[in-house]
Amino acid sequence: MEHAEILHRCFRCGYCKLPGNYADINCPAYLAYCFETYAPGGRMWLLRAWLDNKIEAGSRFAEIMFSCTACGNCVAQCAFPEFRDRLLLAFTAGREALLDAGTAPPSVRDWLTRIQNHGNAYGKPAKKSLEWADGLEIDVFDGQEYALFVDDTGIHEPRGREIARAVATLLTTAGISFGIIGKPCFSDGNDVKAMGETALFESLAEKNISIFNALNIGKIITLSPHSYNVLKNDYPALGGQYQVFHYTQVLAFAMGRLPLSADRPGLTVALHDPCYLGRHNADYASARMVLQALPGVTMVEMDRNRADALCCGGGGGNFFTDLLSGGDDTPARSRAREAAAAGAQILAVACPLCAIMLEDAVKSENLDKTISVREISEIVEGRMDLQGNAR
Amino acid sequence: MTADLIARLGKITGPRYVSGAAEERYLYSMDQGTMPPAAPDAVVMPKTTEEVRQIVMLANKLKVPVVPMGAGLVLSGLTRALKGGIVIDMKRMNRIVTVNPASRYVVVEGGASQGMLKAYLDKHHPDLKHSMPDAPPVATLAGNICIHGSGHLSVLGGSHSDMLNGMEVVLPSGEIIRTGSCGVSGGWFSRAPLPDLSGLFLGWSGTTGIVTRLGIKLFPKYRYNDVLIFVAEDPDLMPDMISRLTSVQAAEDMTPWMTPKPDWARGFLHINIAWGGHTKKELIFKRNLLQGSVREYIDRKIAGFLPLPPPQKGRFLKIPSPDLARFADLRRGGGFEYVGAIMAIEHFPDAYRAGLAIAEKFNVAYSLGARIIGAGHAMMFFFAYAFNRADPEDVKRASDALEATNTAALEIGGIPWKAELPAQKQIIEKMDPDTFALMGRIRAVLDPNHIMNPGNWEKD
Ligand SMILES: Cc1cc2nc3c(=O)[nH]c(=O)nc-3n(C[C@H](O)[C@H](O)[C@H](O)COP(=O)(O)OP(=O)(O)OC[C@H]3O[C@@H](n4cnc5c(N)ncnc54)[C@H](O)[C@@H]3O)c2cc1C
Ligand code: SF4
Ligand code: SF4
Secondary structure, three states: OOOHHHHOOOOOOOHHHOOOOOOOOOOHHHHHHOOHHHOHHHHHHHHHHHHOOOOOOOHHHHHHHHOOOOOOHHHHHOOOOOOHHHHHHHHHHHHHHHHHOOOOOHHHHHHHHHHHHHOOOOOOOHHHHHHHHOOOOOOEOOOOOEEEEOOHHHHHOHHHHHHHHHHHHHHHHOOOOEEEOOOOOOOOOHHHHHOOOHHHHHHHHHHHHHHHHHOOOOEEEEOOHHHHHHHHHOOHHHOOOOEEEEHHHHHOOOHHHOOEOOOOOOEEEEEOOOOOOOOOOOOOOHHHHHHHOOOOEEEEOOOOOHHHOOOOOOHHHHHHHOOOOOOOOOHHHHHHHHHHHOOOOEEEEOOHHHHHHHHHHHHHOOOOOOOEEEEHHHHHHHOEOOOOOOO | OHHHHHHHHHHHHOHHHEEOOHHHHHHOOOOOOOOOOOOOOEEEOOOOHHHHHHHHHHHHHHOOOEEEEOOOOOOOOOOOOEOEOEEEEHHHOOOEEEEEOOOOEEEEEOOOEHHHHHHHHHHHOOOEEOOOOOOOOOOEHHHHHHOOOOOOOHHHHOOHHHHEEEEEEEOOOOOEEEEEHHHOOOOOOOOOOOOOHHHHOOOOOOOOOEEEEEEEEOEEOOOEEEEEEEEEOOHHHHHHHHHHHHHOOOOOEEEEEEOOOOHHHOOOEEEEEEEEEOOHHHHHHHHHHHHHHOHHHHHOOOEEEOOOOHHHHHHHHOOOOOHHHHHHHOOOOEEEEEEEEEEOHHHHHHHHHHHHHHHHHHOOEEEEEEEEEOOOOEEEEEEEEEEEOOOHHHHHHHHHHHHHHHHHHHHHOOEEEOOOHHHHHHHHHHOOHHHHHHHHHHHHHHOOOOOEOOOOOOOO
């Protein structure tokens, strides 16, 4: 297993369980289950024990290993600078070894099989991949400045489609030169990679790259931070060199071109930083810039924000494999409580997966009268003057 | 039997929070130190005092051992299930129940962590703080107080057990008792004037009850904070230097340290002195007091204050300091353990020399240091040894050095703190027999079925 040489160096001190300000548990898997085994240090020691034949990789072992949402909090907080950058790589390598050994939880196996067979996480036919944009007047990419890449959730999940449509509408309204990719693309592969299925990831990425390259795409806007992360950081090594932007990064500089209404009631908003925009790519500014540009919006911060943000629990494939659900302390429920405690009326998200995870959590917590979850694109859309009068 | 136990525990906490799986049994069988593994049959995580009570009642009925665990960071293996049974991982009971700013105390649940309390106070009571140990911030307040820990306000307020105002405890028999003022009035403001039952649970290594709530003293938090590092070369002068520095009663924390790394530090004895002030004037006034207290040594040019540029100060003012945890990577092997011995200040030179001799004899990577407790009333002198956990010989070397250190500490007149099993036996050997017999009688009364962390504080 790659990175096996760092496993025994973990002291199991637990700095990685917390955010930088120690406000609460910040490893989503550990928060959900509380057993030491689920904490980053527990993972390190269990992997070592497995490699040393001290324990077998049974179903619980696999569930523990695959429950990591790849949120990166441990990488940010580990007290040991010499190896902390490799923690997540080690967890991914561990999952790869488990997959090689044929030990993966059923939900992981099924999800990977769906992607393998259909090219997307929902097992839907490729021909449906442009349906999300039906009725919108958006051009297919044909040499515009940007191509818009929409992830599986934006394409196939009803809630994701709403968000994708809101983003596309905003980009159009802001006069951004873009087109949607006219050919069916494949799963971006971000979460497949995090789950340790490297070969499948590479095949997905290569297929997407050949589509992008055939269309001569140079700049890509992504709907999802997951896509943003993988296209920006992992596609280049496979021959896919693009300038990649999350939609908030483009929108942040185009807010002045939107017909924003000045007479909407005031709104208190807390931003949930998505892991793949924040911790993994250190962009804490773009989403805030978009929100701050909205007249009447007051931002509040949750205790865990920016590099300290708590993952919604949907990262690293867990949105699909659902290994963290049940219990009162799922990360999404904890996050919903935190947002309400911060006094926010709106919990703003910048990712379709976060939106769905947190919407469910707000309901489970019976907080739906106190707070609602809205994707940033929808918040902006809702504060535009629909007559289209530019300011 | 184990399946039945798990099922019955699951009825108490919900099945999600009980495990008898190999993974949990493996991980909870050991801590980060050198003690050999001892696996529990089950790990359970209660959320309420009532759940703790029911678990204890069940354990009593089945005569199954119970081991309370906070963060399991004690390093000396005290949360291992020496005789199997149930590890009660307390971390789900992590609420901060109330803060009383007027009488400066906080009430927390038995699994609340140091870090969470710090964050809570920083946010809601920025003018208050508690005494943080340098243990990683996930360490629990209960675990630390139960072992008589010490920390960043220990010069000011003594051991952390001295900062305890009272406790709610589930006894091994399942009764729930309250020590200190909270047992009589609604407040958690003092242990006096009642018979002090808190002592029944302090220093007993989880053998007498399970703490589910604690009232802990808070202290004023200063707006301005500073640190000085006093450097000397002669260990024989350290007791007097410590005595002088504490005599002005300006410092909150005082931690001597002696390490062979970095190179510039080798051979020198350093004392970090941290203090604060509400105003800059107060800060400077106290600094002058501290510097003045050891002026004579400075004038004689046999000691002095290390010039510390402001960016470097930040590192020394960080609470908790992750530097000690990082010591675990010295051998690139994720391990260290220390003997911390509570001893009188005058034993500093002997302890220092013994530490150097043992490190040399066993060829172990070492770090020596101390934390002064009270106004020079005692100290926790630590002898820390790093080891590579992937190298059994290295682990053995550290383990041998630790055992030799325990012996040396006792010979010097100190008492190993949070003593691991072999050290407990060494202490018992030296303990007045009637005192040890009383300990046994107390345990028998509290815990007739002998279920609480058995194997600890026993002769055989
Ligand atoms: C890097 C490092 C630095 C450290 N620095 C310091 C320091 O500066 N000061 C210091 O004091 N310590 C220090 N320690 C030692 C130790 O980690 C701390 O004292 C820590 O606070 C212990 O708390 P815990 O929650 O980990 O306790 P645990 O290890 O879980 O338990 C300690 C003991 O208390 C018992 N116990 C735990 N919870 C309960 C409960 N609710 N009821 C009854 N019994 C209970 C356990 O059975 C055990 O005997 C350090 C350790 C490390 C690794
Ligand atoms: S991963 Fe790093 S911070 Fe976490 S327990 Fe291991 S050494 Fe400590
Ligand atoms: S990446 Fe996130 S979920 Fe995974 S172990 Fe680290 S902190 Fe936990």
